[in-house]
Amino acid sequence: MDMSVPGLSAERLSNLRRLEAESIHIIREVAAEFRNPVMLYSIGKDSSVMLHLAMKAFAPSKPPFPLLHVDTTWKFREMIEFRDATAKRLGLDLLVYTNPDGIEQGIGPFSHGSSVHTHIMKTEALKQALNKYGFDAAFGGARRDEEKSRAKERVFSFRNSSHGWDPKNQRPELWNLYNARVAKGESIRAFPLSNWTELDIWQYILTENIPMVPLYFAAKRPVVDRDGMLIMVDDERMPIQPGEQIEEKMVRFRTLGCYPLTGAIESDADTLPAIVREMLIARTSERSGRLIDHDDSASMEKKKREGYF
Amino acid sequence: MSSLETNALASATEEAVTDYILAQEEKDQLRFLTCGSVDDGKSTLIGRLLYDTKLIFEDQLAALEKDSRRHGTVGEDIDLALLVDGLEAEREQGITIDVAYRFFATDKRKFIVADTPGHEQYTRNMATGASTADLAVLLVDARHGLMVQTRRHAFIASLLGIRHVVLAVNKIDLVDFSEERFNEIRETFEQFASGFDFETLVAIPMSARYGDNVTGRSENMGWYQGQTLLEHLETVQIGEHELNQPFRFPVQWVNRPNLDFRGYSGTIAGGVVKKGDELVVAGSGKTSKVASILTPVGEADAARAGEAVTITLEDEIDISRGDLLADATARPDVADQMAAHLIWMAEDALLPGRSYLMKIGTRSVTATVTEIKHKINVNTFEHVAGKQLELNEIAFCNLAMSAPVAFDPYEANRSTGSFILIDRVTNATVGAGMVWFALRRATNIHWQALDVDKAARAESLGQRPAVLWFTGLSGSGKSTIASIVEKKLHLEGRHTYTLDGDNVRHGLNKDLGFTDADRVENIRRVGEVSRLFVDSGLITLVSFISPFRAERQMARDLLQDGEFIEIFVDTPIEECKKRDPKGLYAKAEAGQIKNFTGIDSPYEVPENPELVLKNFGRDPEDVAEDVIRYLRDNNYLLSPSIVSGGGGI
Numbered sequence: 001m002d003m004s005v006p007g008l009s010a011e012r013l014s015n016l017r018r019l020e021a022e023s024i025h026i027i028r029e030v031a032a033e034f035r036n037p038v039m040l041y042s043i044g045k046d047s048s049v050m051l052h053l054a055m056k057a058f059a060p061s062k063p064p065f066p067l068l069h070v071d072t073t074w075k076f077r078e079m080i081e082f083r084d085a086t087a088k089r090l091g092l093d094l095l096v097y098t099n100p101d102g103i104e105q106g107i108g109p110f111s112h113g114s115s116v117h118t119h120i121m122k123t124e125a126l127k128q129a130l131n132k133y134g135f136d137a138a139f140g141g142a143r144r145d146e147e148k149s150r151a152k153e154r155v156f157s158f159r160n161s162s163h164g165w166d167p168k169n170q171r172p173e174l175w176n177l178y179n180a181r182v183a184k185g186e187s188i189r190a191f192p193l194s195n196w197t198e199l200d201i202w203q204y205i206l207t208e209n210i211p212m213v214p215l216y217f218a219a220k221r222p223v224v225d226r227d228g229m230l231i232m233v234d235d236e237r238m239p240i241q242p243g244e245q246i247e248e249k250m251v252r253f254r255t256l257g258c259y260p261l262t263g264a265i266e267s268d269a270d271t272l273p274a275i276v277r278e279m280l281i282a283r284t285s286e287r288s289g290r291l292i293d294h295d296d297s298a299s300m301e302k303k304k305r306e307g308y309f
Numbered sequence: 310m311s312s313l314e315t316n317a318l319a320s321a322t323e324e325a326v327t328d329y330i331l332a333q334e335e336k337d338q339l340r341f342l343t344c345g346s347v348d349d350g351k352s353t354l355i356g357r358l359l360y361d362t363k364l365i366f367e368d369q370l371a372a373l374e375k376d377s378r379r380h381g382t383v384g385e386d387i388d389l390a391l392l393v394d395g396l397e398a399e400r401e402q403g404i405t406i407d408v409a410y411r412f413f414a415t416d417k418r419k420f421i422v423a424d425t426p427g428h429e430q431y432t433r434n435m436a437t438g439a440s441t442a443d444l445a446v447l448l449v450d451a452r453h454g455l456m457v458q459t460r461r462h463a464f465i466a467s468l469l470g471i472r473h474v475v476l477a478v479n480k481i482d483l484v485d486f487s488e489e490r491f492n493e494i495r496e497t498f499e500q501f502a503s504g505f506d507f508e509t510l511v512a513i514p515m516s517a518r519y520g521d522n523v524t525g526r527s528e529n530m531g532w533y534q535g536q537t538l539l540e541h542l543e544t545v546q547i548g549e550h551e552l553n554q555p556f557r558f559p560v561q562w563v564n565r566p567n568l569d570f571r572g573y574s575g576t577i578a579g580g581v582v583k584k585g586d587e588l589v590v591a592g593s594g595k596t597s598k599v600a601s602i603l604t605p606v607g608e609a610d611a612a613r614a615g616e617a618v619t620i621t622l623e624d625e626i627d628i629s630r631g632d633l634l635a636d637a638t639a640r641p642d643v644a645d646q647m648a649a650h651l652i653w654m655a656e657d658a659l660l661p662g663r664s665y666l667m668k669i670g671t672r673s674v675t676a677t678v679t680e681i682k683h684k685i686n687v688n689t690f691e692h693v694a695g696k697q698l699e700l701n702e703i704a705f706c707n708l709a710m711s712a713p714v715a716f717d718p719y720e721a722n723r724s725t726g727s728f729i730l731i732d733r734v735t736n737a738t739v740g741a742g743m744v745w746f747a748l749r750r751a752t753n754i755h756w757q758a759l760d761v762d763k764a765a766r767a768e769s770l771g772q773r774p775a776v777l778w779f780t781g782l783s784g785s786g787k788s789t790i791a792s793i794v795e796k797k798l799h800l801e802g803r804h805t806y807t808l809d810g811d812n813v814r815h816g817l818n819k820d821l822g823f824t825d826a827d828r829v830e831n832i833r834r835v836g837e838v839s840r841l842f843v844d845s846g847l848i849t850l851v852s853f854i855s856p857f858r859a860e861r862q863m864a865r866d867l868l869q870d871g872e873f874i875e876i877f878v879d880t881p882i883e884e885c886k887k888r889d890p891k892g893l894y895a896k897a898e899a900g901q902i903k904n905f906t907g908i909d910s911p912y913e914v915p916e917n918p919e920l921v922l923k924n925f926g927r928d929p930e931d932v933a934e935d936v937i938r939y940l941r942d943n944n945y946l947l948s949p950s951i952v953s954g955g956g957g958i
Contacts, residue, residue, distance in 0.1 A: 012337055012338075012547070012549055013338075013613070013615050013616065014335050014336060014337065014338070015336045015337060015338040015418070015419040016336075017605075017615075017616070018338050018615060019338075020605050020617070021576060021605070021615055021616050021617040022617075024576075024605060024617035025561070025575075025576045025617050028561045028562045028574055028575075028617070029561060029671075031562060032561055032562050032630055032671070056605045057574070057617070058562075058564060058574075059603065059619070060564075060566050060570060060572075060603075061564050061565070061566035062566075144409075144410045144412070145411075145412045151409040151410055151411060151424075152407050152408065152409040152410075167407070170407065171737060171738040172433050172434075172436075172437045172654045172729075172738050172741065173437060173738070174436065174437050174440040174441075174727070174729060174738075174741045175440045175441060175723065175724065175727045175729075176441075176576070176724070177668050177669075177727065177728065177729045179668070179729065179731055179736070179737075179738045181666070181731055181736035182736060183736060194410070195410065195412075195421055197412045197414070197419070199414065200419070206327070273327045
C-alpha cells in the first residue's frame with residue numbers, strides 16, 4: 001500500500017471509526033433495500049448517536065426516511081421539548097404516535113402498573129404505528145451489550161407479520177451481507193449500534209459533540225424515594241403516597257423512559273467528562289434504572305418475542 | 310480497565326478524564342471468535358475475560374447469583390458460564406445454541422467476541438461468527454487433547470479466511486498443570502495445522518475457571534514463559550489484508566440532493582482511494598477520475614478500506630447501486646459463472662439447477678449451482694461426491710448467475726469475494742459462499758445476433774407464442790386437457806407442440822430419476838426447451854407434475870412477461886387416487902415407488918397461477934374450452950388464422 005498518501009494515517013482504523021463506518025453501512029443498506037423504512041427515535045443517548053450517524057450516512061442529503069416516536073404520554077417533559085427541537089434543527093420529518101385505545105382506557109403506569117403500561121403504550125403502540133404506516137423496516141438503537149438476549153440478535157432482525165421475534169429461527173448473518181427480503185406484512189428491525197458498548201457511545205458523544213437531553217446532566221430536581229428508586233416529580237399526575245416527601249436533590253438519569261418508571265441517581269456530574277468518569281466507575285449497569293427489567297432476567301426475551309424493540 | 314485505573318479516575322479532574330477519553334479514541338478493535346466442544350469451558354473462558362476486565366457491573370453479578378442457584382453447575386462458586394449463555398431455553402439445557410456477541414475492552418483494544426457453539430450441527434453458526442473475525446480461539450480440554458471438532462474448527466476458520474489462531478489448552482489444572490501434556494497437544498496441533506495458511510498460531514495452557522494464564526500469569530506453571538491469553542489478544546499484530554489490495558468500492562447508494570451533486574456512497578472494500586485516481590465501473594468498463602471524497606469526518610484527500618464514504622467523479626457516467634467501482638489498473642473479474650466454496654445453512658437441501666437469489670456486495674442477481682464438484686468432509690477434509698448439499702455441509706461448486714457480476718477471489722478480498730444465497734420462496738438465508746475463481750467458459754459463448762427474431766417468426770405464424778404450463782398431481786387430468794387444447798388450437802390452424810413426461814422422459818431426460826435433485830434438473834431442461842420453442846414462435850404445451858414452486862418460478866423466469874401461463878389442474882388427491890390411470894398410486898402406497906408426489910413427496914400448490922382448472926366432475930372438453938377462452942381474452946390468438954388445407958374448395 002502507498003503509505004505516503006496525504007491525509008491517510010498508517011495505523012489501523014480506530015475502534016470508534018470502525019463502529020461508525022459499520023453503522024453507516026447498515027443505515028445505507030436499509031435505506032437502499034427497503035420500500036418504506038423508518039427510524040425509531042426514543043430521544044435517549046443511543047437514539048441521538050444513531051440519528052447523528054444517519055445524518056452522516058446521507059450527507060449532504062437528508063436521511064431518506066422519517067423519525068418515529070412512540071409517545072406513551074408519560075415521557076419527561078424535557079424529552080418532548082428536546083425531540084421537537086431536534087427534528088426542527090435537522091429538518092427531518094417526525095411522526096409521533098400514541099396508542100388511542102390506551103388513551104381511551106386511561107392507561108398509565110400509576111393506575112395500571114409498569115407491565116400493563118409498557119405493553120399497551122409501548123409494545124402495542126409500536127406495532128400499531130408500524131402497521132398504520134406500513135413500514136417494512138424500523139431502525140432501533142439497541143446494543144448487544146445491554147442485555148443477554150440482545151447479544152444474540154441479528155443486525156437485521158426478522159419479525160413475522162405479527163411483529164414477533166423468534167430467537168430459534170434467526171437468519172444466519174455473515175460478513176456485511178444483510179438479507180433484506182421480507183414477504184408482505186413481515187418486517188425487519190435494524191440495529192446499527194449492535195456492536196457499540198455504553199463506553200463507545202459516550203466516547204463518541206464527547207468526540208462528536210452530540211447534543212443530549214439535559215436530563216443526563218446533574219441538576220437540582222424534585223424527587224421522591226420510592227422502593228429504593230428516586231422518581232422525579234415531573235408533573236401533577238404523580239401521586240404522592242402518605243409518608244413520601246418531595247425532596248430537591250442533585251440527580252441525573254443514566255437512561256431515559258417514562259418518568260414514573262425511570263430512577264434517577266444522585267450525582268454532581270453536570271458535564272460530559274464528569275458523566276463519563278462516573279460511568280467508568282459505575283457500579284450499576286444502565287438498565288437497572290428502568291423498572292421494567294427488574295421482574296425477571298428473562299423478561300426482555302419475552303418482551304421481544306411479543307414485538308418489543 | 311484495571312481497578313487501579315478506575316480508582317485513579319474517581320479522583321481525576323475533568324480535564325484528565327477528557328484527555329483519557331480522547332486517548333481512547335485511538336484504541337484499536339479486535340474481533341475474534343471462540344470455538345470449542347461442549348464442556349471445553351468456552352463460556353467459562355469468555356465469562357472469565359469479561360469478569361476479569363471489570364466490565365461486569367454489580368447488578369449483573371447480583372442477577373447472576375440469583376440465576377446460579379437455579380441452573381448453576383459449579384456448586385458454591387459463581388458460574389461464569391451463566392454470564393454468557395443468553396436465552397431461556399439454552400439456560401434450561403445448559404448449552405449455548407446460537408451465535409452471540411460479547412464485548413470487553415482494555416486500554417489497548419476493544420474486543421468483540423463471537424461466541425459460537427461447537428456441536429456438529431452448528432457449522433453454520435461458526436461460519437457466521439468467523440466471517441467477521443480476525444482471530445479464532447480454539448479450545449481444547451487438556452484431558453482429552455485434540456478432538457475431531459478441533460480439526461473441524463481449524464478448517465472452518467481457515468476456509469473463512471481467519472489468519473490468526475490461538476489454541477487454548479484449557480482445564481490444565483485437571484492434568485496437574487503438566488508441561489508434558491501441554492507440549493504433546495501443542496505439537497500435534499502444530500503438525501496438523503501446518504497445512505493451513507495461518508499467519509500466527511499460538512498455544513496457551515490455561516484454566517479458565519481459576520483464571521490461570523487468561524488475564525493473569527499462572528503461579529502453577531512456572532515452566533510456561535509465553536504470554537497470557539489477554540496479553541496475546543492485546544498485542545497480536547493483525548494486518549489489514551484488504552488494505553493492501555486494489556481499490557474496490559461496491560456502490561450502496563446514489564446520493565443526489567440536487568443537480569450539482571452526484572455522489573456514490575458505500576464502504577471501501579479494498580485498498581485506498583485518492584482524489585484524481587482513475588476508477589472503472591467494473592461491469593460497463595466506463596472510467597472516470599475521483600473528484601472528491603466525503604468521509605464521516607468531512608472532506609478528505611484520501612480514504613482507505615473499511616471507511617464508509619461518498620465519492621464524486623469528474624464525469625457523469627451511468628452508475629447505480631450494485632455497481633463495483635475499482636482501480637482502473639487492477640480490475641476485478643467480471644463473469645457470469647464462478648467456482649466457489651459453499652456452506653449450506655438450511656434444512657432444505659441445495660439442489661443443483663434450482664435458482665436462488667445471490668447477494669454479492671451490494672448486487673443481487675439470481676444464481677444456480679450448476680455442478681457440485683465435490684463435497685468436503687469437515688472432519689477428514691476428504692472430497693466426496695454428492696448430488697445435493699445438506700444443512701451444515703460444505704462443497705466446492707460451479708455457479709451460474711443471471712447476469713455478469715464483478716468479484717474477486719475470497720482469498721484476495723473477503724468483502725468482494727463473499728456472497729450469500731437466499732431462498733426465493735421463504736426468503737431465508739440458505740447458503741454462504743466464498744469465491745475461488747471466475748469461470749471463463751461463459752465469456753467465450755456470444756449470442757448470435759440473428760436477423761430473423763422471435764417477433765418475426767411469431768408474426769409469420771399469426772400468433773403470440775407462449776408456454777401453457779399445466780401443473781398438478783399425477784392423475785389430475787393434465788395430459789388429457791392439454792391434448793384437447795392442442796387439438797382445438799390445431800383445428801384453428803395454430804402452431805403448437807406438447808412436451809409431456811412421456812416424450813421427454815424417454816429421450817432428453819432418460820438419464821434422470823425421481824430424486825428431488827433430478828426433478829429439478831428435469832424441469833430445468835423442460836423449461837429451457839420450451840423457451841427455445843417459444844422463441845421459434847410455437848404455442849408450447851407443457852404437461853408436468855412440476856411439484857415445486859421454485860422450479861416453476863425458474864421456468865417462468867426464463868421467459869418474458871406474458872409468455873408463461875401457469876395452469877393449475879386442481880383435482881383433489883382422493884379423486885386422483887381413484888382414477889389412478891397407470892396404477893401408480895397403488896404402487897406408491899405399497900412402497901414400491903419412492904418419492905411419489907402426493908404420497909411421500911410434497912406438491913406445492915401454485916400461489917398465483919394464471920388459470921385454475923377445477924375439472925372434477927366436468928367434461929374435459931368444457932375444461933379445455935376455458936383455456937382457449939383465456940388465450941383469446943388475453944390476445945394470444947391474434948388474427949383469424951388461415952386454415953391450411955381448406956383453400957382448395
